[in-house]
Amino acid sequence: MTTIAEPQAENAAPGPYGALMEITRRPPIAFTHGRGGSLWDSEGNRYLDFIQGWAVNCLGHAPPAVARALAEQSARLLNCSPAYYNEPMMRYADALTAAAGLERVFFANSGAEANEGAIKLARKWGALHRGGAWEIVTTAGGFHGRTLATMSASGKAAWDGLFEPRVAGFPKVPLNDIGAVEAAITDRTVAVMLEPIQGESGVRPADDGYLRALRALADRRGILLILDEIQTGMGRTGALFCFEHAGVRPDIMTLGKGIGAGTPLAALLAREEVCCFDPGDQGGTYNGNALMAAVGHAVLEELTAEGFLERVCEAGAVLRRDLERLSGKYGLGGVRGRGLLLALDLKPRTDGFALVEKALAAGLLLNAPAPDALRFVPALNVTDAEIAEMLDLLDGLLKRP
Ligand SMILES: *Cc1c(COP(=O)(O)O)cnc(C)c1O
Numbered sequence: 001m002t003t004i005a006e007p008q009a010e011n012a013a014p015g016p017y018g019a020l021m022e023i024t025r026r027p028p029i030a031f032t033h034g035r036g037g038s039l040w041d042s043e044g045n046r047y048l049d050f051i052q053g054w055a056v057n058c059l060g061h062a063p064p065a066v067a068r069a070l071a072e073q074s075a076r077l078l079n080c081s082p083a084y085y086n087e088p089m090m091r092y093a094d095a096l097t098a099a100a101g102l103e104r105v106f107f108a109n110s111g112a113e114a115n116e117g118a119i120k121l122a123r124k125w126g127a128l129h130r131g132g133a134w135e136i137v138t139t140a141g142g143f144h145g146r147t148l149a150t151m152s153a154s155g156k157a158a159w160d161g162l163f164e165p166r167v168a169g170f171p172k173v174p175l176n177d178i179g180a181v182e183a184a185i186t187d188r189t190v191a192v193m194l195e196p197i198q199g200e201s202g203v204r205p206a207d208d209g210y211l212r213a214l215r216a217l218a219d220r221r222g223i224l225l226i227l228d229e230i231q232t233g234m235g236r237t238g239a240l241f242c243f244e245h246a247g248v249r250p251d252i253m254t255l256g257k258g259i260g261a262g263t264p265l266a267a268l269l270a271r272e273e274v275c276c277f278d279p280g281d282q283g284g285t286y287n288g289n290a291l292m293a294a295v296g297h298a299v300l301e302e303l304t305a306e307g308f309l310e311r312v313c314e315a316g317a318v319l320r321r322d323l324e325r326l327s328g329k330y331g332l333g334g335v336r337g338r339g340l341l342l343a344l345d346l347k348p349r350t351d352g353f354a355l356v357e358k359a360l361a362a363g364l365l366l367n368a369p370a371p372d373a374l375r376f377v378p379a380l381n382v383t384d385a386e387i388a389e390m391l392d393l394l395d396g397l398l399k400r401p
Helices: 002-009 064-073 087-100 110-131 150-154 178-184 208-219 290-305 309-328 352-362 382-397
Strands: 031-035 036-042 046-049 102-108 135-139 191-195 224-228 252-255 268-271 335-340 341-346 367-370 373-376
Touching: 046 252, 046 341, 064 191, 087 102, 087 268, 087 290, 087 367, 102 110, 102 191, 102 290, 110 150, 110 191, 110 252, 110 309, 208 224, 290 309, 290 367, 309 341, 309 382, 352 367, 352 373, 352 382
Parallel strands: 135 191, 191 224, 224 252
Antiparallel strands: 031 036, 036 046, 102 268, 252 268, 335 341, 341 373, 367 373
């Protein structure tokens, strides 16, 4: 992801590994294994992981439930092509749609691919039901992936001018400004698309009231509400889906990251009335493959087990309280986010990238989405002892000038 690549680029040690395309500057270590909140490198050093593959490993490293599902399913059936039904795909589709309160699902391999599907579905719906409307209003600072269309949908200033020409039809509005959305809607508009909390741009929440106003506006103007819950979904904010906090129901939702707990899985969900793909419109070699469906189902069962999400809320409250204490101690800008998707606003400090570098040297994996913020996305089953260990390390790093 860019947000780590760009920050670390300035300080990372040289020595790119020549056989790999250098898509990011990596520090000169190689990880060999992990367990829960810990990772070990080839020299035997341990690191406390508060990045977890960028909010991906929701159950931590090497979770037994995933290992079991992979072993059992891989010995039965990996893939029989999306041209056929398979049992795990059908079982998981029922479970995930029931949990989300959306009637239909298409399984994909990455978040960007799920978002591409969402954009296609909305455009087709617009062609059929809204006089050919095809524009999708998206937000400044939003992040939706790295394919051509999803880069164009993203509101990342650093990408301006890259891979031109952009895919057309993604007018941008500032986040949390309902008037700006209202003004941006025209006859060409088919949908509004956003993250309930902008993750990559630094953990910037859409207000609950704003999300409710968007839902009402979409209904009034006859357009779709698309929520990109790739980072916020699957328990990350303490509810299975972040939209639950605001009590809105999206027309289309995308999931990724935590949905596979570290394995490549994503999903596009939609209300029945919106599902207008005809055979041939959408597909992909690996969609709904039995292996990933079995893993996804096992992950969903873990996340919805009795007490799991309550514990996420509890851990999130502990982490927030302790970060707020640090913020007060060092005169920083406070904490934002929800559940276990939190950022410490470093302002007036702007040494976030240097702090990440020092944290790595101290055995702590942290992310700075911007020079003035640190992002915390531990495993959802992070322990209080791990939170205390992280806070101790961070306190030591902030102490030094
Ligand atoms: C990570 C992310 C994506 C892209 O997912 P990939 O699996 O990397 O393609 C899209 N939207 C949001 C909100 C994300 O956090």
